[in-house]
Each structure stands twice: as structure tokens, then as C-alpha cells.
Amino acid sequence: MNSTILLQQLVNGISLGSLYGLVAIGYTMVYGVIRLINFAHGDIMMVGMYFAFTGVAMMFLPWWAAFLLSMIATAFLGVLVDRMAYKPLRNASRISALITAIGVSFFLENLFLVVYGGVPKAFPVPALFGGAINIHGVIFPNIAIITPIVAIVFLLMLLFILHKTKYGMAMRALSFDMETVRIMGVNVDMIISMVFGIGSFLAALGGIFWAMRYPAINPLIGIMPGLKAFAAAVLGGIGSVTGAALGGFIIGIAEIFVVAIFPPLAGYKDAFAFLFLIFVLLFKPTGIMGEDLDRGRF
Amino acid sequence: MKRFLHILAVAVVSFMFLSSSSFAKEVKVGVVWPMTGLVAAFGQSAWKGAKVAQSMEPKAKDGSNIHLILLDNKGMKVQTANAVSKLITEDHVKAVIGAITSSNTMAGAPIAERNKTPMLTSSATNPLVTKGKKYVSRVCFIDPFQGLVAAKYVWNTLHAKTAAVMIERDQDYSVGLAHAFIKAYKKLGGKIVSTNFFQSTDQDYSAQISTIKSKNPQVIYMPSYYQEISLFARQARQYGLNQVIMAGDGAEAEALLKIGGKAVNGVTFTTHFDPHAAATPLAKKFLKLYYKKYKGQPDAMAALGADAYFVLVHAINEAGGHKATPQKINYYIRHTKDFKGVTGVITIDPKTGNAIKSAVVRKVENGKFVYVTTVNP
16 A cells, blocks of 8 residues: 555545544533433434525525525424423433433334335535545545544534533533522523424534435435444544544544555454444543543533 | 124125135136345336236136235345245145245245245346255246356457456355356356455445456456345446446346446346247237336336236146146146247256246447347357
8 A cells, every 4th residue: 555545545535534523422412411312313413404405406596505404403303302202201320311312213213214215315515515626636525524524613602602601501510419409599490491492403503414425315314423423422422522533533544544554354343443433442431522520421 | 792792793604615625616726026225126116017017917727816915035045934934824725926036035945845846937047046946947948047148248248358257255145156157258268367256235336346446357257136236336437447337138128227337327237028039928918008007118027027927827737727736837837838028938847947038238328228149048
């Protein structure tokens, strides 16, 4: 493998990893605050894709408007899901909430199967995201340049909200002790809804970028990216947004290099991503950026 | 009141029993096709074809209705096995049509075999599907032939001396067809410069594309399904990998054109059927009715779905209509000879259960499938 190919594979890895990271941030955000592994996150991402698809291909909106509307609509859907499915279980055991999340996941998948059918739809890719740039033989698809930038911008925005605003402070406080925060007069349900809104907004964003890179969408498309993003979030230290982004990059790059260096093993690359996760957890059970869980989060 | 309800319930139940056993004579046939999931387009196409076929021949010769019971296998192995099991043990079907892909059919086949119920697949082309089985048959050709046709086309028509192969590791269809192609292509004198693998749920092929590009083959052989091929083609063109992509019958679906867009222009594949090469009277009638119902041309999956139905009904007729046992139906499926179906003349080898048929080469031109040539076995 010469240096051009090596560099090319690194670019491929970063671009794939930034997609995982983008989805993983939303995952970890919800976990950090209410300790719920939201298994429906991948499906919320799928919903974001279909909303954007509907906007562009069926309502003929300009792509940026359709994308923005889709993200807002998906955020509202996230809030709705929280209010209807998770809120009644706020004081139930954690396993009940987890199983409910799986139920929500099945519900969304099947709802979209009924509405849109099982045949994959072609996601319309705006010209801006379609091309590629060739620098000394290394190809940079436009989308591969834009995705990491978007991932980092939204990560910074999220960190800003968490650390510099009152709502963020409430979110961080919630992650320590929900009851005390409630006693302090914070509207806990409103803050949790916000968390779900932001998480779903980010899932839709990740979904749209996913769909622009792999423009075949079907109602079951969220499952695998959802699992990978979950692995990324755990690898980075679940509950830490920076860790989630980092975990995404690591898994993306690792996957690409498994395929690049050992082509016959490419059929098992998902297994490698999860094996890698298991190994890291053996040595560092809280993940790379996972701090002492009693002290700080995000 | 309670007593009255009791009597009513008994009356309703007994009426249902009577009506199902003696009033309407019918032959139950199970259908296991993917209506959702990764290969949903195939199942939906095949079902369209089978519906049109059923409207042409809704009854067996003895006047009993052919009752199709459709179950969705989601394109997955476990669901296929469950569906075949349910159809045979709960619905007591006389025969099962399905599944579409080789891996799925292989998951359901042992159950049909164990229950001595015929299973007829419309489009599973891997040789292992029927191997060692007495009750599993098919109306399509098998992959060693398909691979040979592809290799000859690449060598003789495209004049390509080097090829790269993309294999979908967890699909028996892809693995089998790739090996058939590689064997035939090497025999002709061709050279495989790069062998790459991926799996069904993959959407990112950038690593494989970068590797293939560095080996610079003249053609890329990717025996896979429409979604994988269209995503691969899009990414390949983005990375400046512009060689012809050659594929198998799994490429043929409208979704390939829609998802692939401009990137799939030039994609060439071996398949079972082309409306323009339809020769038999049955095919012409089928095309007309299909157009009337769906305002379009049937693809290979639809034509094969119809053929599976026609061949099965023919066997049911020979076996004696609604009184026929599954074993007897199976005997006549296996002894199908010179049946003039939609996709051509079908003869099933009684020993192997495989059909011997000609193959068609089609390609994508300006966002449409066009006919290239027909190759006889």
C-alpha cells in the first residue's frame, strides 16, 4: 500500500467516522441526562431522512429548507416520543424504559414501512454535496469534507449550550440528581424534553448526511448506524459528547482500515467494530473520555 | 341469552368448517417473498407477476380455486424458515413458492424437504439450493451457467483482459456466482487483479473502491443486489472509478435506476427475461395484462414469479387438482417438460430440480434497461 492509498483510506475513515460521531452525540446526550439508552435513536435518524426526502422529492422544497424543516420536525417527534413513551416511566426501573425504547424503535420502523413501503427510496442529493475534489490523486468527496466540519460545528454548539447557558446548566445538574434539581424549582420535564429535542435534531442531521452519502433509504436503515453510533458512544465514554465524537472517528477509521489492509475480512467488519469496543471496555470500562461517573459528565 | 349465544357460536363454527371443507374447493399454496427489507423490490415485483398470472389462470382444471397465502420474510433467513414452517404446519398448504434469494431459500428448503412438501423457487440461482433435495425445484437457471455467460460477455464483447470482483460475503448467491465467474473467466484467459468483500448491511464501499482503483482493472464484476450495486456505482464514479460494472440478475430492479441515477449508466447484467425478447404466446398475453394492470413492463422477477405460478398450477392439474397430495404435485413439478412459460421454454431436470433455460444480457442506457443479447445453454 503506497502513501496515496494510505492517505485516501485515512480520508475515507475520517469521513465515515464523522457520520458515526454525528449520530453518537445525540445518543450520548440523552444517556448523560436521564440514563436511558435510547435504542430508538437510529430510527429517529431514519425519520429525519424520510422527512427530508418528503420535503425535497414530494413537496419540492429547496433542499436547505427541507433539511431544516426535517430537523425541526424530528426534534418535535423526539419530544413527543419522550412525553408519550418515556415520561410515564420516569420513576420505573431502568430496564422498563430500555424495553420501551426498543418498542418505540419497532413502532417507528413499522409505521414508516406502512407509509412509505419497503422498497428503498432514492434520496435526492443536492449538487453541492455530490461532487469530489482530487488533490494529488487523493479523492475528497465533497460530502466527506463537509461532514466532519458540520460534526465539529454542532459539537461546539452543543458544548456551548451545555456549559454556557442556564438550560445547559440545568441539564448537567439533572444528570447528577433529578430529585434535588426538581426541589430547586427547575421544570425537570421541560428540560428533559429539550434534551430529547436536541438529541433528535442531531439524529436528523446525522441521518440527512448519512442519506446524502448513501442515498438509498428504507425504513430499517437506522438499525445498523444506530448500533455503530451506540458503540461509538460507549467507546468514547457514554455520557460524554466529546467522547462520542471521538469514538465515532475511531470506529470509522478502524472499519476502513480493516477492509483496506485485510480485504478477505471485509465481510466481518462490523464484528471488528464491536470486538474493538469490547477490548477497550476490558481495559477502560468507562470508555476513553468517560470520567469517574460520580464526578462529572459531558 | 347465554344459551342462545352458545348455540350461535356452535352454528358459526360448524358452518365455517363445512364451508372450508366441502363448499368451496380450493388448493392452498404458500408464497414466501420479501415484501420489506433490503430486497423488497424483488418480492414486490414477483408478487405483481404472480397476481397477473393468477388472474389469467385462477382455477385448477377441476374447478378448484388456487388460494395464494403470502407471507413476508423481510429478506431474512430466520423469517423465511418460520414462514415456511407456518405455511406447512398451520395452513396445510400443498406447495410453497419462494423464496427470492438463494440464502433465504436455503433456509426454508430443509423444512419443506422434511415435510415432503414441494418448494418451488422463482429466482434462487445458487446450485446448492436444490442440491440433495427431492422437494425443492426452480424455474430459473443456475449460477455456473450465469457466471459463464457473464465471463464470456466480458471477454468476448467487452474485450476486458483484467477484472476486479466485489463479493457480498453473507449472500450465498453472491459468493457462488462470483466463483462461477472467476472460474469461467480464468479459463478464457482473463486475470482477476483484485478480489474484495463486503456484507449485506454495508453502505460504505470507499475502502474497497480505493483498493480496486489502485489495481486498475478493465471491468468490475459485482454479483450482488440492486441497492448495493447502485450505492457502489455512485461512490465509484465519485472516486473516478469509471470502468464497466458487470453484475448478475440481482441488479435488475427499478430501484437500481432510481438510486443509482447517472452513475449506473453502463451497468451490464445477466438476467432471465427481456420484454422485447418475449417469444411464447403465454408471455405475450402476460405482457399485455401486466401493462393493463400496472402501466409498465414486467422485469425478470415479475416474469419469474408468474412462471413459478404457472408451472405449479400445471403440476397441480396433472396431479389431480384439489385432491392431489403434495408428493404427487412435487412429482409433476419435477417432470415439467417443454413448458412454454413467460421467461421462455422451461424444462426441469427430474434428478436435480434445476431448470435449463437461456439467459439474457441487459444493460442500463440513459436511465433505462435495454436488451443486449440472448445466450442459449
